[in-house]
């Protein structure tokens with residue numbers, strides 16, 4: 001049985017389940033697993049791991065949607081500045 005000290009000084013029993021989605025331990029394990037899965041991106045012409053997918057291979061999700069938008073914006077800005085619009 002594992003116990004975890006809470007910021008308020010109290011102790012809480014930690015769930016013994018190996019898979020506790022959302023726990024830092026679980027995230028770490030998943031990331032380690034994913035980082036071993038290497039794929040190749042035709043667009044980037046390089047390899048990427050599932051833990052750090054390139055912009056073309058992000059799974060769907062709100063945060064990734066934000067990243068994609070940012071990426072598109074920065075790409076557009078680069079083009080605009082090259083053409084002297086900014």
Ligand SMILES: [Zn+2]
Nearest residue numbers: 041044054056
């Ligand atoms: Zn890519």
